[in-house]
Amino acid sequence: MHLWYLKHCRKAVIKPLLHIIKLFSLRREKFYSFIKKTTGLTPGDISIYKQAFIHKSAMIKGKDKRFINNERLEYLGDAMLGAIVANELYNRFPNKNEGFLTKTRSRIVNRSLLNDIALKMGMGKWVNAQSKIDISQTSILGDALEALIGAVYVDKGYQVCEKFVIDKIVHQYIDLKLVARKDSNYKSLLIEWGQKHKKSVHFITEEKHISEGAAPTFIARAAIEGEVIGQGEGFSKKEAQQNAARNTLKELHNKETN
Incomplete structure (x- = not known):
């Protein structure tokens, strides 16, 4: 009787744990597939991509006891996005002056546009933010998109990051000629x-x-x-x-x- 009880208790504890582990593993596989599909790349260090989706409202402690969120990657991605877009505009509009190029770049890296692009890319499903926050009404998605760009740069380098921004963001979601004609600053x-x-x-x-x-x-x-x-x-x-x-x-x- 005592042995049967122990076995029964063990099953009662282990079964839910196995279910949780299975769900966690499945989500991890889906996230990996999402990153691969979204960026067109095979992630080298998947942890850097996970960090790109952690908003500061839901930051976690790492192994070194320091809090982890996507702010540093966002900073890096913002710089990469600005440089890559500037270069693309420079080559696309060879007869335009500095003022035109600066204004057009500011419209592309505009937070509202980045939020919209991130939403269309399906990033909202993966952003880890405090549950009380409605991320569709904040800049969290746009921040995460910049952090994702930063993650690609850290994982793959500048040339791959540039190709990702141009092929998967600019060409797919932005009409450069339309943006160039529109002044919303x-x-x-x-x-x-x-x-x-x-x-x-x-x-x-x-x-x-x-x-x-x-x-x-x-x-x-x-x-x-x-x-x-x-x-x-x-x-x-x-x-x-x-x-x-x-x-x-x-x-x-x-x-x-x-």
């Missing part, structure tokens, strides 16, 4: 308006008070000659200022047409 447009009309333009940006566990948000106010004309919100200071500038340009347009 509202902050730059507002500053240019101020220069044209000889009026000072500045932004007042502050972090919005939020509940614990929610993603930080920012409020920006655009002031002309010291008078606040429009404001906007965003999940980064840059996004908030862009929204504030856009709303201000609308107000200015309404005043000019009335």
Whole structure:
């Protein structure tokens, strides 16, 4: 009876553990396949790709007791993306000046566009972030895409990283000619308006008070000659200022047409 009880207890404990291990292994295999399909590469060090999907809200402790998240890879990927896109635009538009190239690059590396691309790539399923955060309403996906670019660079080097960015991101998700014709850098447009009309333009940006566990948000106010004309919100200071500038340009347009 006692022996039967021990065997029964052992099965009761081991079976759920085996199920958990099986599920973990299956998810690991699916993630590997996702990375391979998304990048077109066979990962060398899969751990670096896993790190690219860990948002700071869900960071974990590594073997060296230090916290791990994707911020360092994001920093690296941001630099790689900017350099690769700059080179592609330089070669694609040989007759355009520096101002055009700079503006077009800023539209491509725009956080909103990167978020959209990451969503279309299916990255949302794999991002590890605090459950209270709705990642579709934050810059988390765009950050993870930059971190993925950084991971490819660390794992495979610059040339492979460049090919990944051009083939799997730019060519698949971005119409360069369309982006080149579209000017959505509202902050730059507002500053240019101020220069044209000889009026000072500045932004007042502050972090919005939020509940614990929610993603930080920012409020920006655009002031002309010291008078606040429009404001906007965003999940980064840059996004908030862009929204504030856009709303201000609308107000200015309404005043000019009335």
